[in-house]
Structure formats: C-alpha cells, structure tokens
Amino acid sequence: MKTQETAELGSEQSKLFTSLQLGPYKLSHRIVMAPLTRMRTEVDFIPNDLMVEHYSQRATEGGYIVSEGTVISETGHGYYGAPGIYTDEQLEGWKRVTEAVHAKGGIIFMQLFHVGRQSHSTLQPDGALPIGASVIEHEDFVFTPEGWVPATLNRAMETSEVKEMVKTYRIAAERAKLAGFDGVELHGANGYLVDQFLQDGSNQRTDEYGGSIENRVRFMMEIVSEMVDVWGSDKVGVRVGPSGTFGNMSDSNPLALFGHVAEQLNKFNLAYLHIIEPRIKGNAEVAEGLQPVASMHLRKIFNGLLIAAGGFDKAGAEAILEAGDADLVAFGRHFIANPDLPFRYRNDLPINDYDRDTFYGGNAKGYNDYPFYEEAVVA
Numbered sequence: 150m151k152t153q154e155t156a157e158l159g160s161e162q163s164k165l166f167t168s169l170q171l172g173p174y175k176l177s178h179r180i181v182m183a184p185l186t187r188m189r190t191e192v193d194f195i196p197n198d199l200m201v202e203h204y205s206q207r208a209t210e211g212g213y214i215v216s217e218g219t220v221i222s223e224t225g226h227g228y229y230g231a232p233g234i235y236t237d238e239q240l241e242g243w244k245r246v247t248e249a250v251h252a253k254g255g256i257i258f259m260q261l262f263h264v265g266r267q268s269h270s271t272l273q274p275d276g277a278l279p280i281g282a283s284v285i286e287h288e289d290f291v292f293t294p295e296g297w298v299p300a301t302l303n304r305a306m307e308t309s310e311v312k313e314m315v316k317t318y319r320i321a322a323e324r325a326k327l328a329g330f331d332g333v334e335l336h337g338a339n340g341y342l343v344d345q346f347l348q349d350g351s352n353q354r355t356d357e358y359g360g361s362i363e364n365r366v367r368f369m370m371e372i373v374s375e376m377v378d379v380w381g382s383d384k385v386g387v388r389v390g391p392s393g394t395f396g397n398m399s400d401s402n403p404l405a406l407f408g409h410v411a412e413q414l415n416k417f418n419l420a421y422l423h424i425i426e427p428r429i430k431g432n433a434e435v436a437e438g439l440q441p442v443a444s445m446h447l448r449k450i451f452n453g454l455l456i457a458a459g460g461f462d463k464a465g466a467e468a469i470l471e472a473g474d475a476d477l478v479a480f481g482r483h484f485i486a487n488p489d490l491p492f493r494y495r496n497d498l499p500i501n502d503y504d505r506d507t508f509y510g511g512n513a514k515g516y517n518d519y520p521f522y523e524e525a526v527v528a
Contacts, residue, residue, distance in 0.1 A: 164470040172383035172420040174256045177211025180491045183458050183479035184215040184260040188230030188510040196232050196242030202517050204246050206488035208255030218262040218336050221321035226272040227264030227291045234321050240328045247329035258332040259325040265342030266303035269293050279303040282345040283353040287397040308356045319375035332384035340396020343369050350399030362409050382418045391442030392427035403442045411450040422451050426459035445474040463494050489521045
C-alpha cells in the first residue's frame with residue numbers, strides 16, 4: 150500500500166508536479182486549493198477549531214491555498230457563517246489557521262470579499278438595506294440564520310461610500326498581514342461587489358465608477374492599488390469570472406471588459422490572475438449568445454501567472470497546463486472531498502466522492518471527516 154511517507158513519485162512527467170515561483174514563494178506543485186465558502190464559523194464569524202483542522206488537513210509542503218472568501222466589513226455578509234476579518238477576534242482566529250498551514254510548510258493567501266447586493270437586511274447592521282453598484286432587480290438567494298432566502302433589493306452606494314469602501318479593503322489587507330497570511334487575493338468574481346461594478350448588467354451608475362469600461366474598472370483598480378501598497382505587488386492576486394452568470398451577472402461585451410481588466414492589472418506586476426473558466430454550470434455558466442472568456446483569451450494580454458479554476462479533474466488540469474493557457478489549476482470540490490488531493494494525483498490513486506449536501510454550513514460532517522488515502526484503504 151502506498152503511503153504519504155513511502156510512496157515514490159508516480160507522475161514524474163506530470164506538469165502538475167513541477168515547481169513554480171509564485172511571487173516570493175517556491176511552490177512544489179501546481180495544484181491550488183481554491184477559495185471555498187463553507188460557512189463553518191459558529192460565533193461572531195470567528196474562525197474556529199473546525200476551520201483550523203480543515204486547512205491543516207489540506208496543507209502540503211510548498212502547496213498553495215487560497216482561503217475562503219473572507220468578509221471585509223459588517224455590511225459584506227451574504228452567507229451566514231462565513232468568516233470575517235474586521236474584528237480583532239476574527240483576526241486572532243485566522244492566526245491559528247495560518248499557523249497550522251505554515252506548520253505543514255504550506256502557503257496561504259486570504260481572499261478578501263464583500264457580497265454587495267447579494268445580501269439580506271437580516272445580515273446587515275441594524276437591518277439596513279444591502280449596498281451595491283446600482284439598484285437593479287435580481288434573483289439572488291442568500292444564506293441567513295433562517296436558511297436560504299431571496300436577497301433584499303439593495304440601494305446604490307454613494308460615490309463617497311465607494312471611496313470609503315476602497316479604504317475598507319485596505320484595512321482588511323492590513324489585518325490579513327497581522328493574521329499571518331502570505332498574501333491576499335481580491336475576489337472580483339461571482340457577482341459580488343467588485344464584479345457588480347465591473348459588469349454593465351449590474352452597473353448603471355453615472356458617476357466616475359459607471360458608464361465606460363474604464364470607469365467601471367476603476368473601483369477594482371483602486372482596491373488593487375491599496376492592496377499592493379500594503380503587501381507589495383508580488384503578494385497580491387486577483388480573481389475574475391468573465392463568463393459567470395451567478396448572481397444574475399451579465400455584460401454586453403465581456404471580451405472587451407475583461408481584456409481591459411487584464412491590461413490594467415499588468416501595471417501592478419501582480420503575483421497572478423485567477424480566472425474562473427466557462428466550463429461548468431452554476432457560477433461559471435456562460436450566458437446564452439455571449440462568447441465565453443477563458444484563460445486562453447486573457448493569456449494573450451496578462452503578463453503574469455494565470456490560475457485556472459472551474460470543475461477541473463486531473464486530466465483537464467494537465468491539458469490546460471500543457472496547452473500553456475494556465476500556470477496553476479485550482480481545485481474546489483475534489484479538494485473538499487480529498488484532504489490529500491496532491492498525494493492522490495501524484496500517485497494516480499482513486500479519489501473520494503464529494504457530498505454536495507454538506508458543502509454549506511453544518512459541522513465536521515462533509516468538512517473534516519473525509520478520509521485520507523491510507524484511512525480509506527484500511528476502511
């Protein structure tokens with residue numbers, strides 16, 4: 150039986166297991182643990198023992214992890230139980246997570262996000278309306294203490310509030326550093342606040358943050374500038390979903406929009422650009438009639454490393470790496486079900502099936518109880 154300690158490398162020719170420099174960090178393989186909203190906090194959105202164990206299980210020497218989307222302010226919640234970084238208690242909770250990952254030799258960035266309009270008044274301070282780029286009817290559902298409910302129609306942010314939110318992202322980036330992370334990733338996808346400013350299906354503003362592509366991209370670039378000022382450019386990444394329709398998102402010209410995003414991000418010399426591929430249904434589903442935008446398109450524009458995400462298995466990951474359309478591949482569902490996913494892929498071992506019913510909320514079931522390969526064989 151192969152074990153973590155004794156197995157020979159079973160995929161010597163696999164590009165997945167070649168080393169790579171990501172900013173200042175030397176990666177031992179190209180399998181990334183994708184940011185995965187799991188909603189496992191129990192008190193005041195503070196990372197807890199369950200989360201410490203979960204990230205520790207999935208950390209590997211020289212392996213790269215992006216944390217689940219971490220809420221930057223009280224107004225940013227849309228998934229009850231998702232962790233925050235805006236209180237000292239949350240910061241201390243995250244310290245325990247980063248220490249556990251570093252003890253395994255892993256590298257972890259915090260993904261910073263705000264859900265924007267994808268929220269409900271019960272999740273907002275004093276029951277206020279959620280905020281967003283513009284007031285547009287949408288069909289989002291959000292997770293509250295009472296379960297999944299339709300989102301509350303938001304109000305549009307004032308220009309002064311947009312500028313203040315840029316500062317809030319900076320504060321969150323500073324707090325991520327205090328929590329011991331190795332860098333930060335801006336969540337600019339999945340129909341959340343930054344994405345709501347980017348795409349014209351959700352942005353009908355008439356101020357400096359609306360109208361032209363240049364204006365709609367402004368919010369993202371101002372945030373990235375602040376994050377780079379805090380961390381340095383080589384410890385900052387950005388995630389985008391150019392073909393995503395999750396959250397009722399759409400744009401009239403996604404190729405032009407996200408091509409411009411990539412061009413503008415080149416100015417920062419970032420650690421990477423993280424792209425959700427138009428491969429699967431759900432938050433990567435391609436709207437009918439629109440040409441999908443994938444890493445193969447943005448590779449021609451963006452000068453740095455590309456991470457591809459979106460329903461990959463090992464064969465698909467190998468293919469996109471060999472094609473040169475990505476440098477790393479992020480795995481979500483398979484990493485949920487296989488804490489030792491790099492070990493299994495390296496040695497061509499079977500993988501555990503995932504249980505979708507336990508993805509969001511709950512306890513250790515479907516979170517920390519998936520067996521490692523040795524445990525699965527013994528069982």
